[in-house]
Amino acid sequence: MAQVLEFKLPDLGEGLTEAEIVRWLVEVGDVVAIDQPVVEVETAKAMVEVPCPYGGVVTARFGEEGSELPVGAPLLTVAVGATEAPASPAPSTSPAPSTSSASGASSAGAPAAEESSAGSESGSGNVLVGYGTGAPAARRRRIRPERVGTPAAPAPAPAPVVEPEPEPEPVAVPAVAGEVNGQQGPVAVVSPLVRRLARQHEIDLRRLTGSGPDGLILRADVDSAIRRAEEAARAQTRTAAAEPAVAEAPTAGAAAPAAAAERIPLRGVRGAVADKLSRSRSEIPDATCWVDADATELMAARAAMNAASGPSGGPKVSVLALLARICTAALARYPELNSTVDTAAREIVRLPGVHLGFAAQTERGLVVPVVRDAHTRNAESIGAEIARLTELARTGKLSPAQLTGGTFTLNNYGVFGVDGSTPIINHPEAAMLGVGRIMPKPWVHHGELAVRQVVQLSLTFDHRVCDGGTAGGFLRYVADCVEQPAVLLRTL
Structure with missing residues (x-):
């Protein structure tokens, strides 16, 4: 006898409390295998495909695409060990197949259901929070609606039915x-x-x-x-204004109808960013200092590094990678800025390793991937990891673990063509270094006016973990390394 099991939205990690349904990957009546992805959800951290730990027939789905569900809410129900789709035990977002359809489809669904039943006995392969162990995946198969018949009455085993050649399984198109x-x-x-x-x-x-x-x-x-x-609307407005007025003038004093304000929900990535920045502003007494630095020698050093690697000598070293390496060297000298504040215990917690976050703008909004153990990496290794995480961010495939746990953040807003900013600290970190664009400017070099590559560096820091002298020393060391990259040799 079939057993109907309820699959609830699991905790997808890092204490997330809700997720938005982006796309359902199965319909009511589909036969699903153990660990088969059934829904694509968007959390405040990343886009995730959620696998189902049960194998059987989908009998109900909960939640429309675009709606939000809290962790622990029902996602779908699955009839385990069934060869047909039983009646739905709860309201579903998709209509469940009728009894006659389910009965008539029992022959077609039997092989896939048997595979799913066998898989459920051996357990789940993907360990999703609270579920299972390893098992081979079974082939998904849809119950075919054309095999509709009357409900089968109890009778001796029927004669073998010659089934038509199965149709190719449709490929899911993300559209x-x-x-x-x-x-x-x-x-x-x-x-x-x-x-x-x-x-x-x-x-x-x-x-x-x-x-x-x-x-x-x-x-x-x-x-x-x-x-x-918008251009077409403006052109139409200009044309209408140029034509003689044919309509009767409005009554004097009549007020024009007010346009409705647009409301955009603060949820998903945007909601998570809003919460974190609000908490940073309300909890952290931050201060900002900045300095202009001559980056001409840094740019020349980068060009020499990339030229030495040759046309096939590996990936190029980016400016961001060099700045990241400079930051890890500066944090070794000023560990106060690689810390956090335990407000409950009223303690400053100095962290042993540097997990360097860097701001990345994507279609989903601003995210901060984290380079783990950056203090153990050289510039080339940091650059390769930044490139890998940036590509994952661009495609929306960053996991929650890759977006959390940072101890210091580097924000290169110069890519937007701006010179300076006052960064907001990425709570619960203690500091963030902002980097403006590097551009030619007049600069006094060796007592003479010259055109040099100049950059503005901004450091926002938590005034609870250090005073201005420490923050200024950190920023000055970073600027010295930018102006004279050879300074780094003392820490390599």
Whole structure:
């Protein structure tokens, strides 16, 4: 007899309390295998595919795409050991198949259900918080709706049924359905943020041609469509203003209807960033100091390093990697800034290792991946890890563990073409170094005016962990290493 088991949204790590459903990967009536991903969710940290620890027939789903569920809330129910989909025990977001459909589909669903039942006896392969051990994955198979019949009455074993050649299993396309020229078809959109942006500006994705691989619609395509729509609206307004007024003038004193304000929920990555920055401002008494530095020698040293590696001598060393290495050397001299404050115990906790975070702007918002044990790495190793984490951030594949645990953050806002800023500390860290753009400026060099590559460095620090002398010493050491990279040789 089938046993209906409820799969609840698990704790996806790092104490997350909720997740947003981005895309369901199964329908009610599907046969799922142990550890098969059933839903894609977005947390405050990353996009995650959630595997189901049970094998059987999906009988109910809970939550629409775009809705938020708290940890511990039901995600779906699975009939384990069933060859047909039983009636749903709870309301579902998708209609459950009728009794006649389920009975008629029992023959087609039997092999997959048997595989799932066998897998459930041996346990789950992916250890998701609170679930299982290793087991081979079974093949997913959809109950085919065309095999609809009347409910089968108890009878002797039926004669073998010759089944038609099975259809190829559909490949999941990360897109939204739409209608083009009267025909239903997929719209190639991967990012839920792109879909949301299109909805907010009433952009019809079915009329866009994607510039990404295989016609994938990117955010840049939607932004271009928004600009075209705004230009068309402005042109229409100018044309209307140029034409003679034919409508009767409005009554004097009549107020024009006020436009409705747009409301954007603070959730997901944006909500997590808002909470962390608000907590930083409310808990940390921060102060900022800054200095301009001549980065000409640093840029020359970088060029020499990359030239020495040759055309096939490995990855190039980035400016961010060199600045990160300078930061680890400075933190070794000024460990007060590699610490946190335990407010409950009223203690400063100096941390033994440097886990260096760096700010990265993505389509999902600002994230801070963390380079573990940066104090044990050289510039080339740090650069390679930064490149790897940046690519994961760009594709939305960073895990929560890769976004937490930092002890010091490096923020290169110079990539946005700005010179300076007052960074907000990434709570619960004690300091953040901000780096502006490196650009040619007049500079007094060896007593003469010259054009040099100049950068502004800003350090925001927690005034509880140190005073201005320590913060100034840290920043001055960083600036000295930027101006004379040979200073680093004393710490290598």
